[in-house]
Amino acid sequence: MAPTHDHPGDTAAADPIRLLAVRDTPLSVEEVFQAVGDPSAGGTALFVGTVRDHDGGQDVAALGYSCHPSAEAELRRVAEKVAADFPVRALAAVHRVGDLVIGDLAVAVAVSCPHRAEAFAACRRLIDDLKREVPIWKHQSFTDGTEEWVGA
Template identity: 55%
Template sequence: MTVDEVSAVVATDQDGAVVTFAGVVRDHDGGKGVTALDYERHPSAGDVIAEVARTVADAHPDVRIAVLHRVGSLGIGDVALAAAVSSSHRAQAFAACGALVDLVKERVPIWKHQRFADGTDEWVAAL
């Protein structure tokens, strides 16, 4: 699913704002060139991301939310995290989208395996 697709899930004719976020795979991390990246998830990740979305929706009752974190092999420039929040007003949509991305990064059990240009690799939480 792309950012445009998550945006289409939440947008209605009543909305004055649709805020989106694309977490994109970059070509470096910690001063090292990244050549490949794989995301893996715990079996509970789908339930956790749904709970995160509900938590944000409860805190921001006038918004609609769609969010997806991809797993598997991704290339440089690919979208790993796609999120969209719609609302009648932009302030609500921006606040909810920021909270959504932060909570996904904090709570959803997804890890990335990065391979570097120097031949090393590492596993890290997908923060």
């Protein structure tokens, strides 16, 4: 008998982690969204982080991301924990590294679940844990000549 997904505690038969990457190439919202499509999911939450022109009251001139070699393994660990703690049908997360400009996509994550409340909660946990636990660091240069590292 095929597994059903009528109850929030059911788990999908296949690995719900569909896409994980740390890339030095532009990110695609469409790729992330498509990766989490699942016929048993009634809700999909997508978060996209973009490079903004200011931070902490200062104007940003340039921004770059770098990462530790373990970043993708840590991203997988974070994703597996989210998939274990929520009724995730599909999950995707990609983060950009390298030099970015204002408006570039820095990170995109998406989660699909049976219901919207679960999808929102799982997506929130995924981005929060990614930012807190995955060794990716942001280097910002400001228009006044100062700079800072974030997450290092």
